[in-house]
Amino acid sequence: MxxxxxxxxxxxxxxxxxxxxxxxxxxxxxxxxxxxxxxxxxxxxxxxxxxxxxxxxxxxxxxxxxxDPRMVLPVADFKLSRSLRKTLQKFVRTPGCGLRIDSAFDRVIAACAAMPREGQDGTWIVPEMMAAYVAWHRAGAVHSFETWIDGQLVGGLYGVSLGRMFFGESMFSLRTDASKIALAGLVAFCRVHGIALVDCQQNTRHLASLGARETSRADFERHVALTRGAPGVTDWTYHRSHWAALGLSLADGGHTTAA
CATH class of the missing domain: 3.30.70.3550 (Leucyl/phenylalanyl-tRNA-protein transferase, N-terminal domain)
Structure with a gap:
């Protein structure tokens, strides 16, 4: 009823x-x-x-x-298309390209708020929402995954971490595939740290193309209940070795981890 x-x-x-x-x-x-x-x-x-x-x-x-239903991305099911794999492999091997975590959180959430969205007027990341998540980031529960090229922040995403659960919130891209690179970095990080599921909240074709799918609210809540109390990740540093979790080659191509 x-x-x-x-x-x-x-x-x-x-x-x-x-x-x-x-x-x-x-x-x-x-x-x-x-x-x-x-x-x-x-x-x-x-x-x-x-x-x-x-x-x-x-x-x-x-x-x-x-x-209900809820859109989720099982990290084991992340779809690495041939073109995205090629983009990531080039990114990993190119000097000046790197993925960082939490080095510019305020800039990431501000860029997400300013990013135009298809079918939306304005943003849902209103000033009080931004202030709340910045404070939650300072408290250690909200994190940003950032795509850097030649010292420039060109894309990224942010989300909430509770135990062994990650809740994706929003992403932005200033260059082609920059937000996909950040998402791929998140997936690799989750695989390394035993986080099986990323919450995507709402169904979009873009997320579905990357392996996200709908699940029932009841199943989603059961997963959250099982993972929220697990020991949380303690090292929020993105290491170059994490890319291997996506099957990418880490052969030296002159890559530097500094962005």
Missing amino acids: QPAQIAWIVHERQPLPPSEQALGPGSEAPGLLAAGGELSLARLTEAYGRGVFPWYGPGQPVLWWAP
């Missing part, structure tokens, strides 16, 4: 409602669970630990979502 209306969060000690209360596929906002509250670190930790995320636009209250 779907609720006639969503729950409102009126104080910070009020827990989010069960995800089963989210609006269903026949509603105007499928997956919408609740509205209101603040983007405190405690609230964000509670939400992501249950598979819920905030997503809203300028002038709206905080909106909390638990969509």
